[in-house]
Amino acid sequence: MTDKKIHIVSFDVPFPANYGGAIDVYFRVKALKEIGYEITLHCFEYGRGRPSELSDLASTVVYYKRRKNPFAWLSRNPFIVQTRSPKKLLANLLKDDAPILFEGLHTTYFLGHPSLKERTKIVRTHNVEHDYYFMLSEQASGWKKRYYSSESKKLKRYESNLQFADLLLPIKQADFDHFSQYSTKIHLLPPCFDQKELVRTSTEPYLLFHGNLSVNENIEAVKWICKEIFDTLEAPLIIAGKDPDSSIIELSEKGFFELRANLNESEMSELISHARIHLLYTNQSTGIKLKLIHSLQTAGHVLVNPTMVEGTILDRYCTVCHQHFDWKHEIEKALDHELDEARFAMRTDLFSTKLNVVENCRKVTKIIEKLEN
Structure with missing residues (x-):
């Protein structure tokens, strides 16, 4: 006792x-x-x-x-x-x-x-x-x-x-x-x-945005991604999460992305771990988004807007995109290349020290x- x-x-x-x-x-x-x-x-x-x-x-x-x-x-x-x-x-x-x-x-x-x-x-x-x-x-x-x-x-x-x-x-x-x-x-x-041990796995050439798709913050993020990034950019984008709002279903039917709705835990984990690029956008700076932590636990590139990492130490472990053309440039650059060893080593150190x-x-x-x- x-x-x-x-x-x-x-x-x-x-x-x-x-x-x-x-x-x-x-x-x-x-x-x-x-x-x-x-x-x-x-x-x-x-x-x-x-x-x-x-x-x-x-x-x-x-x-x-x-x-x-x-x-x-x-x-x-x-x-x-x-x-x-x-x-x-x-x-x-x-x-x-x-x-x-x-x-x-x-x-x-x-x-x-x-x-x-x-x-x-x-x-x-x-x-x-x-x-x-x-x-x-x-x-x-x-x-x-x-x-x-x-x-x-x-x-x-x-x-x-x-x-x-x-x-x-x-x-x-x-x-x-x-x-x-x-x-x-x-x-x-x-x-x-x-907290899982970071294991470097090979990634596949697709972009991923994931989250609760019935929450307004994520609905607005998906709309922004479609309007500001995928208005001209052509790249394999997957939007995954539970209970997608009707507006998200409508955007998927227009061909902006592939929608994966209501996956079980193992399916979602598999999707997250093999994404070449994680897209994280928010218009709310409150708290820390756990999906940012989950994305950094992979070997994929993590692209964020400044609000996503505001008031944290995590900006140095991500690629921070300020304008829509920054997103497009970084996506095109990262889609054909795995995350380099130095960046992955930084993440390993992060989770063994500051985020242990x-x-x-x-x-x-x-x-x-x-x-x-």
């Missing part, structure tokens, strides 16, 4: 680890288990079930229904926080004196509660939430626009509650700079993910242990 214990409060059920936030939480739990922590995992449940796999990592898994009562919108607190505030959670956190890791601003309703004043409290910030919701409001219309706009304002006001944390764990340097206004106890923790998941989590546990003593 270990004497190292921790509570982790997750904003969602983190398995299956099939989207950015869930991936980050799941592989952090896995790393802490490997380091030797006994974990009590608290999950807010709203549609992802109660997977038995989590019991393999946590000694105790507790589920709470997320109460999406419309009246929560009238609260001064952000909706994403107010709907994750069951008294049962506080009662369970008080059953021992182990440190508490709150995953995301969403889960911090009890962060400043007097009952937890003497506890070591850590907050993992996945992004600057009010910026993210503001971007969503800019892309939405009708009641969704009003909701996102209201939530952005509430989140910006609520964010000052982070002063009650003993340690903040931002995901990238730009977020570190932002959250430093609330605490001097702050440590940069890069994303956690499925277990070692990065171990550094955090050492800080927590100092706070506890």
Whole structure:
């Protein structure tokens, strides 16, 4: 029995680890288990079930229904926080004196509660939430626009509650700079993910864009790629992901690309690992895109726009394209050539040092242990 214990409060059920936030939480739990922590995992449940796999990592898994009562919108607190505030959670956190890791601003309703004043409290910030919701409001219309706009304002006001944390764990340097206004106890923790040994495999001459194709950010990215790059460029492009929007299906029918929809995990992994060129475009700079990490774990060229790598150290491991003609030039140049050995060696070093998941989590546990003593 270990004497190292921790509570982790997750904003969602983190398995299956099939989207950015869930991936980050799941592989952090896995790393802490490997380091030797006994974990009590608290999950807010709203549609992802109660997977038995989590019991393999946590000694105790507790589920709470997320109460999406419309009246929560009238609260001064952000909706994403107010709907994750069951008294049962506080009662369970008080059953021992182990440190508490709150995953995301969403889960911090009890962060400043007097009952937890003497506890070591850590907050993992996945992004600057009010910026993210503001971007969503800019892309939405009708009641969704009003909701996102209201939530952005509430989140910006609520964010000052982070002063009650003993340690903040931002995901990238730009977020570190932002959250430093609330605490001097702050440590940069890069994303956690499925860390596989980098193996150089031969690639095939096709371009790949992958992601959740029902999400507006990715829908807009696909539209931009077709309009700005493939208006004149002819190259074998594959767009892959789940639940493609009707506008993406329409573009595929016009012949812009080959659509691979709703692939299973092994099919998607195969497609990613053998792509000669990965195209990554976004108009949102919040957080770190896990698909960027996945692309860098391959032997393919990774082409990105500046926003994709903004506030990170990852620009030096990619080809950053500023204008549409840069994209076309770099695609034509890379399509006939494998990634050179020096660039691949840089990636290998990146994942063994700066993006080593277990070692990065171990550094955090050492800080927590100092706070506890």
